[in-house]
Amino acid sequence: MDAWAMNCNRAGSVCQDPRFVGAYSIAFYFHGKRDQDLCIVSDSNLHINAHFTGNRYQDMKRDFTWVQSLGILFDNHRIFVGAKKTATWDNTIDRLDLNLDGKPIYLSEGEGANWESITAPGVSITRSRDTNTVTIEVEGNFQIKATVVPITKRESWIHEYGINEDYFAHLDLGFKFYSLSGAVNGVLGQTYSSNYTSRVKMGVDMPVLGGQKEFSSSSLFSTDRAVAKFSGIALASSKKFFFFCHLPLFYLLV
Numbered sequence: 001m002d003a004w005a006m007n008c009n010r011a012g013s014v015c016q017d018p019r020f021v022g023a024y025s026i027a028f029y030f031h032g033k034r035d036q037d038l039c040i041v042s043d044s045n046l047h048i049n050a051h052f053t054g055n056r057y058q059d060m061k062r063d064f065t066w067v068q069s070l071g072i073l074f075d076n077h078r079i080f081v082g083a084k085k086t087a088t089w090d091n092t093i094d095r096l097d098l099n100l101d102g103k104p105i106y107l108s109e110g111e112g113a114n115w116e117s118i119t120a121p122g123v124s125i126t127r128s129r130d131t132n133t134v135t136i137e138v139e140g141n142f143q144i145k146a147t148v149v150p151i152t153k154r155e156s157w158i159h160e161y162g163i164n165e166d167y168f169a170h171l172d173l174g175f176k177f178y179s180l181s182g183a184v185n186g187v188l189g190q191t192y193s194s195n196y197t198s199r200v201k202m203g204v205d206m207p208v209l210g211g212q213k214e215f216s217s218s219s220l221f222s223t224d225r226a227v228a229k230f231s232g233i234a235l236a237s238s239k240k241f242f243f244f245c246h247l248p249l250f251y252l253l254v
Contacts, residue, residue: 012175014040014050014188018067022191026198030187034063037071037217039227041189043181046141047073047230048189049217051082053168066151066170069097071220074141075232077101077120078221081136081146083169089150094131095169096148107134145174185227187215 008015011025020040021027032038034054041048054065069082082097098105100117107115111130117123122139132148151168175188182194190196214227223230 007174008172010174012177012188013173014067014175015172016066017054017064018050018052020188020191022188023196024191026191031063032065034065036065037220037222038215039186039189039217039225040215041175041177041184041186042223042227042229043184043189044229044231044233045074045179046177047223047228048186049220049222050187051220053170066168067173068170069220070144070146070171070173072136072144073221073223073230073232074138075120077123079123079136080220081134081144081171083148083171086150086169089169092131096132096134096146098125098134140178142178143176147172181229183229185229 007013008019009021009025009027011021011023013019013021017029017031019027019029030038032052034052036052037049038052039047040050049071050067051069051071052063052065053068054063069080072079072081078101080097080099084095084097086093086095094109096107098107100120100123105115105125107113107125107127109127109130111127113127115125120138124137124139126135126137127133128135128145128147133145135143135145137143148169149172151170177192180189180192184190184193214225216225218224
């Protein structure tokens with residue numbers, strides 16, 4: 001594991017290409033399409049879309065994809081967090097791109113550096129390391145740890161990604177949710193819903209669940225799909241998720 005990588009096995013993590021670990025450590029891969037936006041969490045006062053970057057190598061039937069950025073909606077605010085494109089990786093150079101309601105967030109480098117919003121009380125961003133890792137928190141709603149990581153040449157060789165010139169800087173993510181309702185939806189959010197039942201065929205070497213077109217979004221901040229629950233209104237808290245355990249891994253393909 002790279003020195004700057006986070007723990008990607010905890011509940012609420014989205015890492016690698018990309019591997020989701022949902023509630024109760026339900027783990028799966030979601031193989032989307034490059035340059036596609038997908039709804040990963042949608043509830044009454046929280047909606048998170050992810051933009052995928054990626055490539056297709058040789059005769060592969062699907063794209064290799066990674067989460068390049070997030071569009072986060074809550075109340076009447078929007079947070080953008082993304083990984084800047086980089087051809088040469090240096091972990092001492094910060095590759096995070098952050099803004100609130102379309103205005104850039106300037107966060108000093110150095111572990112512990114903190115930014116708090118004046119226009120959106122309760123919103124804070126703190127550096128967990130000198131560069132490339134932050135914790136975004138909206139009081140009473142959610143916490144997201146975001147780390148910019150590259151695809152190294154060694155990873156590309158092992159997994160046959162076919163990446164030689166662009167390091168495909170992307171986000172490894174860890175989520176904590178403070179006030180989800182039982183109706184939450186989205187690629188990750190569905191695993192926290194009160195009536196979630198896995199549709200995966202178990203008992204095979206690589207269980208597969210497909211046909212999840214309903215999660216596609218027309219843009220990074222769009223809430224125009226059937227799975228969207230967002231109204232910008234906070235409801236009474238029904239769930240708080242901080243725990244993790246171990247359940248079988250399954251694969252989710254589209």
